[in-house]
Amino acid sequence: VIPPMFFGDKRRFRTDVFLLSVKVLKLGQKLNEGKTKQIFELVDEPGHVLVQSKDQITAGNAVRKDQMEGKAAIANRTTSCVFKLLQEAGIKTAFVRQQSETAFVAAHCEMIPIEWVCRRVATGSFLKRNPGVKEGYRFSPLKMEMFFKDDANNDPQWSEEQLLETKFSLAGLNIGRCEVDIMNRSTVAIFEVLERAWATQNCTLVDMKIEFGVNVRTKEIVLADVIDNDSWRLWPAGDRSQQKDKQVYRDLKEVTPEAMQMVKKNFEWVSERVKLLLEPKACGRVVVLMGSTSDLAHCEKIRKACGSYGIHCVLRVTSAHKGPDETLRIKAEYEGDGVPTVFVAVAGRSNGLGPVMSGNTAYPVINCPPITPDWGAQDIWSSLRMPSGLGCSTVFSPDAAAQFAAQIFGLSDHLVWSKLRASMLNTWLSLKQADKKLQACSL
Numbered sequence: 001v002i003p004p005m006f007f008g009d010k011r012r013f014r015t016d017v018f019l020l021s022v023k024v025l026k027l028g029q030k031l032n033e034g035k036t037k038q039i040f041e042l043v044d045e046p047g048h049v050l051v052q053s054k055d056q057i058t059a060g061n062a063v064r065k066d067q068m069e070g071k072a073a074i075a076n077r078t079t080s081c082v083f084k085l086l087q088e089a090g091i092k093t094a095f096v097r098q099q100s101e102t103a104f105v106a107a108h109c110e111m112i113p114i115e116w117v118c119r120r121v122a123t124g125s126f127l128k129r130n131p132g133v134k135e136g137y138r139f140s141p142l143k144m145e146m147f148f149k150d151d152a153n154n155d156p157q158w159s160e161e162q163l164l165e166t167k168f169s170l171a172g173l174n175i176g177r178c179e180v181d182i183m184n185r186s187t188v189a190i191f192e193v194l195e196r197a198w199a200t201q202n203c204t205l206v207d208m209k210i211e212f213g214v215n216v217r218t219k220e221i222v223l224a225d226v227i228d229n230d231s232w233r234l235w236p237a238g239d240r241s242q243q244k245d246k247q248v249y250r251d252l253k254e255v256t257p258e259a260m261q262m263v264k265k266n267f268e269w270v271s272e273r274v275k276l277l278l279e280p281k282a283c284g285r286v287v288v289l290m291g292s293t294s295d296l297a298h299c300e301k302i303r304k305a306c307g308s309y310g311i312h313c314v315l316r317v318t319s320a321h322k323g324p325d326e327t328l329r330i331k332a333e334y335e336g337d338g339v340p341t342v343f344v345a346v347a348g349r350s351n352g353l354g355p356v357m358s359g360n361t362a363y364p365v366i367n368c369p370p371i372t373p374d375w376g377a378q379d380i381w382s383s384l385r386m387p388s389g390l391g392c393s394t395v396f397s398p399d400a401a402a403q404f405a406a407q408i409f410g411l412s413d414h415l416v417w418s419k420l421r422a423s424m425l426n427t428w429l430s431l432k433q434a435d436k437k438l439q440a441c442s443l
Contacts, residue, residue, distance in 0.1 A: 025050060025099070031108075035062050036075065036230065042105065047217045048096060051226065052103045053079075057263070059250040061151045066255055068264055072102040074271045075228040080104055081274045082194070082227045088278075088415070089193055090422035091186070094213060094224040109213025109224045110170040114163060115155065116183060118191040119143040119207040123233065123240070124247070126207075129157070135240075142188055147209075160184075171214040173221070178436045182221055182429060183212050189425040190223060193418045197277040198234065200414050203244075206233035229270045244270050277414075284340040284409040284416075285312040286402070289330065289357065291319050291347035298370040298398060299346050305402030309419050311409060313402075320352035327353065331361055340412070342405040344368050345392070351382040358392035364408055365392035368401040 027050060028041030038052045053072035058065040076098065083095035083104075094106040119126060122137035126145075146163065147155045160180055168175040187210060195205040209231055213224035229245055236242040244266040252259050286306050288299045299315050306313035314334075318327045334341050343365045345354035354367035367383040383394040395401050403420070410417035 025105075035065070037226065041108075045105070047108050048105055049108045050099065050103050051106050053226075057230075057246070057249055059246070061154060064250075064255070066260060068260055068267075070264065071267065074264075074267045075226065075230070076100075076102050076104060077271045078228040078267075078274050079226040081271075081278060083223075085197060085277050085415075085418070086190060086193060086223065086422075089418035090426060091190060091193070092220065092222045094215065094222050106224065107218075107222065108216045109222065110216060111211060111213045111224060112168060112170060112175060112183070112221075113149040114158070114183075115147045115149060115209045115211060116187040117145040117147065117207060117209045118187050119145070120191070120195065121204065121206045121233075121235075123206060142191060144184060144187065149211075171216045171219060173214045173219050178432055179221055182432060185428060185432075186212070186221075186223065186425060189421055193421055194227075194232075194277075196414045196417055196421075200281050201273050201276060202237055203273070204235045204238040206235055208232040229267050234270065280310075280413050280415050282340060282409070282412040283312075284342070284413065285314060285334075286342050286344055286405045287314045287316060287330075287334050288344045288346060289316050289318055289327070289353050291317075291321075291349075291351075291353060293317060295346045295348060295370050298368075301398035302344060302346070302368065302401050305399045306405065309402065309406040309409075309416050311402070311406060311416065318353070320347075320356040321350070324356060327356060328360060331357060335361060335363065340409065342366065342408055344401050344405065346370065348372055349379050349382075351379070354383055354392045354394070355386055355390055358386070358390040364405075366401050366404055367392055367394040368396065368398060369394070371396055 026043035028043045030038060030040055031049060032039045035058045036054050036056055038054070040050045040052065042048045042050055053075045055067050055069055055071045056065055057068045057071055080095070080098040083093050087093055087095060094109050096105040096107060098104045119139055120142060122130075122133050122139065123135050126143070127133060127135055146158050146160070148158045149155055163175070163180055164177065173179065190210060191205070191208055194208065198205045208227075210223060210227060211225040212221050214220070215222055232245055233247055234244045236244060248266055249263045286302070288302050290296065290299050296315075303313040303315060316330055318330050320327045331343070341363050343357050343361065343363060345351065345357055345365060345367050346369065347353045348370050351367060351369050354365055358365040369380060369383050371380065386392065393404065395404060406416050406420055410420050
């Protein structure tokens with residue numbers, strides 16, 4: 001935002017424009033201001049807002065608050081990276097783009113006044129509310145809690161029944177059973193994606209709080225607000241004594257310049273590490289071997305599906321029956337460069353590709369034969385009945401073959417795993433919403 005302007009002895013704060021290099025954003029009215037951010041309408045981008053971070057850090061509903069120079073930029077970098085990671089996975093969020101060092105653009109949402117808290121490890125307030133539970137107790141499945149945003153009453157914990165009985169209506173959407181289930185299930189998926197990502201940095205995501213809003217244009221529930229170092233507990237190597245989150249600030253007995261510098265270094269550590277979460281940990285590929293170009297359309301479907309997971313896919317033509325030496329030469333070509341590879345064998349009639357490949361490579365092999373209406377029922381047995389010592393699997397759907405390959409790569413690549421996890425969530429969401437629409441039509 002344009003810095004304060006001085007006219008004579010009067011100080012005026014300009015909030016009508018926002019500058020980013022040559023880009024000018026015209027700001028409308030201030031829609032909201034919290035302890036750590038301001039939200040402005042965007043005049044030239046209807047349905048969007050600017051989320052401007054502050055340099056303020058607070059604890060205990062602002063009972064303790066201090067200025068931390070540079071916090072706005074650190075928090076904005078962290079939030080932007082986290083939302084990019086989630087969006088690339090396929091999770092719907094309000095985030096649109098990072099606009100500057102200290103602000104980002106988001107879809108305009110009416111916020112649901114609930115903090116959803118997801119816990120993997122018991123610590124903090126959970127121990128106070130549940131005496132007898134030892135710190136470090138691991139929740140499997142994840143422990144879900146919700147808190148009503150009410151500073152005057154210290155954000156009381158709510159049950160699902162309380163949320164349902166309140167009958168919130170936001171941006172024209174009534175918050176009922178379906179919507180509560182969507183937020184609950186989404187919170188778990190979001191936590192698991194970020195947990196998996198932080199594990200690549202040998203860092204335990206202990207717990208996390210998030211908020212949802214209703215997009216005023218689409219009427220969809222989306223992840224909104226921010227996710228920064230105020231939002232979670234992070235323990236490097238699972239060691240609380242190394243914690244890098246805001247809990248360090250909460251635990252200060254005395255706020256001194258030296259203590260605040262330590263807090264700032266922790267926040268900077270997180271903002272630097274979070275950028276690494278966008279980087280794949282391993283590079284893999286799928287090599288599709290087809291018996292002839294008559295199977296090309298089937299193979300193209302596999303390649304397209306692989307692309308949706310961010311996996312490089314190569315198509316080759318070879319026949320294990322007619323040219324076994326060439327088939328093994330191609331196999332050796334992709335074994336020799338050290339790139340993790342999954343082979344997919346596409347052969348109709350009698351499938352020799354899958355068994356020959358499986359018997360001569362330690363890499364995974366997936367049979368994906370195209371089924372024809374004439375001899376298809378008989379041909380599939382050449383993919384299903386394998387000699388002993390062969391471990392290739394068989395799927396008939398091109399999409400399923402790509403998904404199986406993605407699951408293999410997802411064991412070592414958190415970005416691929418995240419896409420799989422988000423896909424599971426989105427499938428569940430579509431079923432939930434379809435059921436809601438059907439019920440509405442039946443009433």
